[in-house]
Amino acid sequence: MDQRVSPAAASGWKLESIVRDLRAARREWRAQHGRDREPGGRELPSRQIMGEIVEALAGALFPMRLGPPDLRQESEDLYVGHTLDAALNALLQQASLELGHAAQPGVRPSQEIERQARRIVQDFALALPALRRLLDGDVMAAYRGDPAARSVDEVLLCYPGIIAVIHHRIAHHLYSAGLPLLARIIAELAHSATGIDIHPGARIGSSFFIDHGTGVVIGETAVIGERVRIYQAVTLGAKRFESDETGQLLKGQPRHPIVEDDVVIYAGATILGRITIGAGSTIGGNVWLTRSVPPGSNVSQANVQNQVGNGSVS
Template sequence: MRHPVANSSLAYEQVGGWGVKGIVAELHAARDRWRAAQQRSLEFAVREFPSREALKEIAESLCGALFPMRLGPPDLHQEGEDYYVGHTLDTALNALFQQVELELGYNRRLQCEEKNDVETQAAEIVKAFAQQLPALRGLLDADVEAAYQGDPAARSVDEVLLCYPGILAVIHYRLAHALYTLGVPLVARIIAEIAHSATGIDIHPGARIGPGFFIDHGTGVVIGETTIIGRNVRLYQAVTLGAKRFTQDESGALEKGAPRHPILEDEVVVYAGATILGRITIGRGSSIGGNVWLTRSVPTGSHVSQASLQHEPGGAGRIRQ
């Protein structure tokens, strides 16, 4: 019997190779066409974008520094916590500085601006981010406690932190939001998308989310860029907080950054599969039932269900208060 490697070599020879040389040439031509269309010059010859791989390592290190005995290395002892946190933060923040510097330099080149102060600006952003980490730990403690209190299946806060995809997504969101507000939205978006890929929970780093936030189960949750969420809000799986329509400028291009996502006030609960669209307000203490489609504001203490929305023409519904 012929060895598998020998069989593979024979097959390769019979088809005359894979044609890699020609494929390389065609891919080169495709890149040239794209760069010409994007008006990219030869000064873009070196990679200048933040690295997803590097930011994944940075995010994992920051998670470990925030929660060393639960998300840190398996052989860590409590007496070594401070040393581990200090060493990990120093490494992670230096790596983050490089990624922030790449984004700032890239933006300057796109805008044809001088980049003499990029290094200084990157250092200031990373220092400001680092100073926020203790406060972020406090916010995340509130999120973990909300998950524990809100789920009867949770046996401990440790289980919540170690196992719940909603908590993983929220940790990444809070790190990403801090960077987003400091002026590096691409780095922030990559960090948020790393958690999105792992959990199926899509939280844009531009969203504003108060403490005590809990996403139960989580898969399929979407939270748009301009969403505002108050304190102690709970969402279930497949909830969408999205835009109803997109405004356009005179040329027909989409306007960026306009408020277009919902506002959820404190103590709101949104059940599985609900879709809430547009710049509407869900009043404090309201509950939105499963699979509800909602495009208008509701007052404080409302209870909206599919049944209530089916009683009036146009789905306006009688909302219990």
């Protein structure tokens, strides 16, 4: 082979021209979006690193069940301390990238942004004991709510709903603290792994249980009370999207349901809009609901259809 021919040219794929054209496409996009100034390094958080951080945090929260297989109880604290130190330092770097990018894309984070990131991560670290106790309640709710569950250990190790809730509790804290991109990455990691899509902005009370879970969707502004149980393919979604005078969608408007305490929502139910499901209600399988119901309601396909026939459902 002629040594003057590059490997890309010798491969036969015309890679030199493709690489050149891709560079031109990147430059066009960056110019259009004001991204001309390059920081010389990674500008956005890493999905891969966030996955590693969440895995480490889960291990630190539940060391004897989600930690390393050779861990012994006498070395739990050592493992937790070492793991948290590494995970929080990695989280600090990712937080700095998000805050820096949000402040001025294409520019390295300033010292003030670094200080802000450190405050957020320190607050998150201090919240971990409370988060562990909150997750304990979720695990117990799953164990008590599923007759097939033989132990809380089985629930924690095997149930996709618990995996999704662990991710959500972490993501929601970061979302509320001003790191929506990191939170969304965490939520999408759980979505990819479990089929459960919970927006990190959703507010979810204690002892929350998602049984089976595949196809569950919970929107950004949903509010869920305590001791709520939902099943697979449930949607807590928006009925319509408001826009401004230019036609642009308004962000962050309350548009998802409020589910009060002790509600059960069975498989396939679709609940849309800023409506309220009253405390202690039961929503039957495959119900389509766009109106509020009072506490203690029992909503089935049959009674919804009757109300539609009577013209009483909006």
